[in-house]
Amino acid sequence: MTPGDEHDDYGEPTGTRVRLPESDPYGGARRPARSSSRSLVTVVGVVVLLIAAIAFANRGGDDSPSATTGEDAGKPKTTSTASTGTEPVKTKSGTIPTGYAHDAQGAQSAAANYAVALGSADMFLKTSRHTIVDTVYAPDVAAARQSALDTAYSSETFLSNIGLDKDGTAPDGQSFVSRVIPVGTKVTAFGTSAASVEVWYTSLFGLSGEASTNPVSESWFTTTYQLTWVGNDWKVTDFQQKDGPVPVGRDQKASTADDMTKAVEEYGGFTYAR
Template identity: 65%
Template structure:
C-alpha cells in the first residue's frame, strides 16, 4: 500500500481527523501532556476551585432575587402615590387597574356615576357600548330605558324616535329571524352581546371627550333550525361624550367595521352549547 492509499490521502478518504500521523487536527503538531497535580489519597487529580466564577454567579442570583422582591412589593404601594398610567389622548395604553374604585351607581341597570376624568370617560363609553349592543335594544320598553340612561337629556328624545324606527321595522326583524315584537321564535334563544377588547381617548377636554371602543359582537339565534346562527364580528364605536354635571353622557356615536383578527380553525359550538353558554355566562360591568 502506498502512502497515498492511506486514509485521508488521494482526495477520496476522510479528512485530517483520520490521519494516523495527525495529532492536532492534521497540523502534525505534537501535544505534550503535563502531569496532573498531586492527587488525593485515591490518586485522582483535583482541579483548582474557580472561586471567581462561583462568586460572580452567587452575586448575580442575589441581585436578581432582590429585584424580584422589589417588583413584587410594588403592588402594595399606596394608590395615591402610584405613577399615572393613563395614556395621553390618542395614544395607546394598557387597560390596567389604576387603583380607583369602580362606580357603584346604576341607572336602568347600567353603571353610572363615572368620575370627571379621562379614565371615567373611557369607562362610561365601554359600558355604554355594552348596553347599546345588548338584546335589550330589541325590546321597546327596555330600549327606551337604555337610551334615557346613556344619552344626554337634550338628544335622548330624538334618538328614541330614530332607534324605534330601526328596531321596530318588520322587514329588519324578519331578516334576522325575530318575531314582529322583537322576540325570538319558540325553541330558540336570541343573542346580541358586545365584548369590549379595549378603548382609547381620542380627545379629552375636561367636559367633553371622544372615546373609541373596539369590541367583538355575538349576534344570532341559537337553537335547532335557526336560519341565522350565532356568529362573531368586530366593530369600533366612536362616542362623543359630554359631562352633564353628574355623569358622562353620549351626544353622538359612529360605528365602523373591524379591525377583525384572523379566525382560528375551531369547530362551531352546537346550538345547545351556545344557548347554555349565554344563559350561564352573564355579561360584565367594565371598570378599571
C-alpha cells in the same frame, strides 16, 4: 351587503359591513339574500353599540424588603395584586352602571358600559330600549333619537329578516343573542366638558337553536364615541364606527346550537371600569 346599503340606527349611512357565513352551522337552510332591511342589523343589533375596556390590575404593594422567612417566604403580600386607579362605579340606573369619574378614565369606563347596553338584546324590546336610550344618551340627544329608534326596531320586515317575532322576541325553541364584548379603549381627546373615546370590541349576533337560519356569528369593530359631561356624569352625543381590527380566525369547529344556547344563558356580562 353592497356599498350604500349600510345605515345606522338613525337612518344615516355608515361604513359598516357585517359578514356572516353562507352556510348554517346549526344545520338549517342557506341564508336568504340580504336585503336593505338586513343592513339595519348592523346598526340596530350589533353596530350601534358603545364600548370600552376591561381594566387590568397593576401590581402594587410595599417596596420595602420583606422580613418573612420559613414556609411563608416568597409568597406574595396581600397588597401585591391590589388594583390601582379610580374606584369602579358603584351606582346604577336600572342595570346600567352610572356615576363615572370626571376624568379620562371615567370616560373610558362609561363608553365601555354604554356600548354593552346599546348592543344588548334589550334594545329590541320597547320598554327596556327607552330606558337604555334615556340612560346612555345626553338628554337633548335622547329626545331626538327615541322616535327614530322605535321606528327602526319595530319594523316587522326588519324583525322578520333577523328571525324575530313582531314583538322583538325569539321564536319558541330559539334564543336571541346580541352582545358586545369590549377588548380595549383609547382616549383620543379629552376636556372637562367633553371627551372622545375609541372602543375596540367584538360582537355576537344571531339566533341559537336547531331551527335557526341566522346562527350566532361574531364581528369586530372600533367605534369612536363622543361624550359630554352633563348631569354630573358622562353621556353619549354621537358615534362613528369602522371595521376591525379583525384577528385571524382559528380553525375551530363551530359549537352546536345546544352549546351556544347554554353559554348565552349561563354566562353573564361585566361592569367595565378602567
